[in-house]
Amino acid sequence: MKPAPFEYHAPETIHEVCGLLAEHGDEAKVLAGGQSLVPMLALRLTRFEHLVDVNRVAALSGFGRENGTLVVRACTRQRVMERDAAIAAAVPLLAQATPLIGHFQIRNRGTVGGSLAHADPASEYPAVAVALGAELELASPGGAVRRLTADDFFVGTWTTAAEPDELLVAARFPVWPARSGFAIEEVARRHGDFALAGVACAITDGRAGIALFGVGSTPVRARDAEEAWLAGAGAAEVAESAVRDLDPPADVHATASTRTRIARHLVERAVTRAQEGQRVAG
Amino acid sequence: MLPVEMTVNGERRRGVVDARRTLADFLREECALTGTHLGCEHGVCGACTVLLDGEAVRACLIFAVQAGGAAVTTIEGLGGPDGALSPVQDAFREEHGLQCGFCTPGFVVSVTALLQENPKPSETEIREALSGNLCRCTGYQGIIGAVKRAAEGR
Numbered sequence A: 001m002k003p004a005p006f007e008y009h010a011p012e013t014i015h016e017v018c019g020l021l022a023e024h025g026d027e028a029k030v031l032a033g034g035q036s037l038v039p040m041l042a043l044r045l046t047r048f049e050h051l052v053d054v055n056r057v058a059a060l061s062g063f064g065r066e067n068g069t070l071v072v073r074a075c076t077r078q079r080v081m082e083r084d085a086a087i088a089a090a091v092p093l094l095a096q097a098t099p100l101i102g103h104f105q106i107r108n109r110g111t112v113g114g115s116l117a118h119a120d121p122a123s124e125y126p127a128v129a130v131a132l133g134a135e136l137e138l139a140s141p142g143g144a145v146r147r148l149t150a151d152d153f154f155v156g157t158w159t160t161a162a163e164p165d166e167l168l169v170a171a172r173f174p175v176w177p178a179r180s181g182f183a184i185e186e187v188a189r190r191h192g193d194f195a196l197a198g199v200a201c202a203i204t205d206g207r208a209g210i211a212l213f214g215v216g217s218t219p220v221r222a223r224d225a226e227e228a229w230l231a232g233a234g235a236a237e238v239a240e241s242a243v244r245d246l247d248p249p250a251d252v253h254a255t256a257s258t259r260t261r262i263a264r265h266l267v268e269r270a271v272t273r274a275q276e277g278q279r280v281a282g
Numbered sequence B: 001m002l003p004v005e006m007t008v009n010g011e012r013r014r015g016v017v018d019a020r021r022t023l024a025d026f027l028r029e030e031c032a033l034t035g036t037h038l039g040c041e042h043g044v045c046g047a048c049t050v051l052l053d054g055e056a057v058r059a060c061l062i063f064a065v066q067a068g069g070a071a072v073t074t075i076e077g078l079g080g081p082d083g084a085l086s087p088v089q090d091a092f093r094e095e096h097g098l099q100c101g102f103c104t105p106g107f108v109v110s111v112t113a114l115l116q117e118n119p120k121p122s123e124t125e126i127r128e129a130l131s132g133n134l135c136r137c138t139g140y141q142g143i144i145g146a147v148k149r150a151a152e153g154r
């Protein structure tokens, strides 16, 4: 099992990356951590004439605070989200979510932007981005930069609103107020497997975010449940509301109704834990 | 074909490779370091785990050209120059942490990285850290025992 031949490019600036993507159009693919793309190439589920390796683009790695926002540049390794105390302080949900992604060897290479751009419906970061109200920053060949909300970015399984020649440059996570609570819960067959179902949630005064994963083709935002939660509904009621309109996939791992039941239970648990976190923080 | 140069187990290695040549194949075929095993070749089994600039990674999910300029450590680089076993290798032998040995290089490299970062892991931390390596023989108990022994010996 080897990938089909491709031409390899290792640009060092965002400008060069965008130029290559413009030149080769949909024959080119960005290579970040390679933890999703290389398996797909090896299994020959996909092939590209050109791979544009972004690992040597210094401007794509690292993170920083801009006023009320944590800006994580796309090629920052997932492992940094897990280890750096500044991440846990600014966006606790990112730090909580990261250890659930695969295994530490995967997180050593896998990037934040790669996980978001790959948009696997069962992955953790897209749900975190939706629950917190993050924005994704995309650069296009002309040098133009646009921002999309996470709600608008994820459009289907492995599909985002980014054009083939657009590069995800950064994810912008809002830093929620000090008196907030966060939780992520999931069920997977084994530690490190993609989740059968999961939920990321956040609560603060006047604002709540709930996003389920593994139960639809994109992260599923539970707006009615968010409102019920803000209006003071109990965890069980919030959970009931969150799964009311779910239409999860069925596969060899779980039926649709099993997934819904798991999801309801997980929402109840996560909401309870987030509320406790908020109480302690307050 | 692309030129590539990296440090493997402290030695400079040069090669000219196809872009699609994985680091694992480069190590096995160009460097004749066949201790790095290939099980699944798509990131699931962990048999191919090596240290890349000190961090444990899947050698089947990185292309050799991407490792240009990096320092790679394989299973062959963990023992002493005289063939002495590393403490982790020794603990695997003492605790029967292997049977057929196919998965062992990946486990030993992963455990070496784990103990460097977390010298006294709890049982839960050990199990989590090992979740990325599959073994079809041992049932894992001996492997977990080996990690505990190696941690105690430090």
Ligand SMILES: Cc1cc2nc3c(=O)[nH]c(=O)nc-3n(C[C@H](O)[C@H](O)[C@H](O)COP(=O)(O)OP(=O)(O)OC[C@H]3O[C@@H](n4cnc5c(N)ncnc54)[C@H](O)[C@@H]3O)c2cc1C
Pocket: A029, A030, A031, A032, A033, A034, A035, A036, A037, A038, A039, A054, A074, A075, A100, A101, A102, A103, A106, A109, A110, A111, A112, A113, A114, A115, A117, A118, A120, A122, A123, A124, A125, A166, A167, A168, A169, A192, A193, A194, A195, B042, B043, B044
């Ligand atoms: C054994 C195993 C278990 C895993 N378990 C989980 C899990 O439990 N949860 C989870 O979320 N993930 C899991 N993953 C996937 C992992 O998180 C990947 O790292 C991630 O999905 C992709 O990130 P990457 O940096 O490796 O991207 P790559 O594999 O390099 O790229 C993935 C896709 O994103 C595109 N892309 C990457 N970066 C950009 C960019 N900056 N701009 C535009 N497009 C870009 C690529 O072109 C490609 O289409 C697992 C992987 C493995 C091998």
Ligand code: FES
Pocket: B037, B038, B039, B040, B041, B042, B043, B044, B045, B046, B047, B048, B049, B058, B059, B060, B061
């Ligand atoms: S051969 Fe690399 S993970 Fe299986």
Ligand code: FES
Pocket: B097, B098, B099, B100, B101, B102, B103, B104, B134, B135, B136, B137, B138
């Ligand atoms: S000892 Fe045989 S696969 Fe692990």
